[in-house]
Amino acid sequence: MANEIIYPGSSSFSAGQTPFGTYDTESSFQSDAPKVAIWCARRLGYPIQNVELIDENFYACFEEATAEYGSQVNQFNIRNNLDSLKGNPSGTNYSGKLVEATNLANIIAISDGYGTLAGAGGNTDIKKGYVDLVAGQQEYDLDTLWANVSESSNRIDVTKVFYEATPAINRFFDPYSVSGQGTLNLIDEFGFGSFSPAAQFILMPIYEDMLRIQAIEFNDQFRKSAHSFNITNNKLQIFPLPTSNNTPNRLYFEYMVRNEFIANSTSVRSNVVSDYSNIGYDFITYTTINDVGKQWIRKYTLALAKELLGAIREKYSSIPIPGAEISLDGAALRAEALNEKEALITQLRENLEELSRKNQFENRNNEANQHQEMLRKVPLPIFIG
Secondary structure, three states: OOOOOOOOOOOOOOOOOOOOOOOOOOHHHHHHHHHHHHHHHHHOOOOOOOOOOOHHHHHHHHHHHHHHHHHHHHHHHHHHHHHHHOOOEOOOOOOOOOOOOOOHHHHHHHHHHHHHHHOOOOOOOOEEEEEEOOOOOOEEEHHHHHHHHHOOOOOEEEEEEOOOOOOOHHHHOOHHHOOOOOOOOHHHHOOOOOOOOOOOOOOOOHHHHHHHHHHHHHHHHHHOOOOEEEEEOOEEEEEOOOOOOOOOOEEEEEEEEHHHHHHHHOOOOOOEOOOOOOOOOOOOOHHHOOHHHHHHHHHHHHHHHHHHHHHHHHOOOEEEEOOEEEEOOHHHHHHHHHHHHHHHHHHHHHHHHHOOHHHHHHHHHHHHHHHHHHHHOOOOOOOOO
């Protein structure tokens, strides 16, 4: 007759007795494993009732419960921190580490794309080109004259055309026209508007200078034939119509290549955190788990052991004995274990969700509002001077 395998009542743990050996080298895990085994056995009825499990069964359940706890914590941290960690090196382990939610890298990357279109810098080179103006010709096809020649027929997007009138600042510091306050533009007409001989100036507030420059520009725009242009589908129209004595005869513009902008707007990198699958959250260290977490692990170990014992007993629903038979409680144990596991997982997830970054921000906002409400009820002192 085969000997019945039951829990002997005590055990000692050594490395290699768990299926994966994830925590076998940690002294705290080695110390707790036998204690958890005897606790689970006693909760299952030992020594009054035989428990058809051995120490290695309990150790396997203990390892699985620890891994499950770490998995639930890591899953929560991945959801909470993935957006902040995208683009970081994928070989880094973030378990047990604080991740600040600044997320400036993604904001800067997005702003680079807008910066290019706004003409304020970005991740795409802004190049400079030109067309030679021809007397009597008002429209110039920039694709034909420049893109096909200098950019291998790639589409270009013009960002700026240098077809402005003389800057107002050239006439602002013209001493012979009373520093822009009068109408004597003699020196400016001779091309000496940007130079200043020995003269005396009155120091004025800076806003006065800005207003005067604006007045000069508005005057040129509304009272003179201001230079202008119109561009549609890279067809550049020049106003007024160029004449043979226009100087200079070369018109410059800035542009970017459409293909380069599209390529730079989509950054594809390897060996970095990209999604849920490669973010570096490894098995947590058992030693670093606090007592609250270790108590959850003990309870989950008991539920796993109960499920395993129920599966063993369910194989033999009844055992015949002389004059009667004994019914085993395998099905009841498994059902009870499943309910306990589900309740423990639900409790842990709810606790973690309460600590999410979103909920923390909401709690801080509610706390600040409550403080403001309390302060409104504080009587204000009356000052008598």
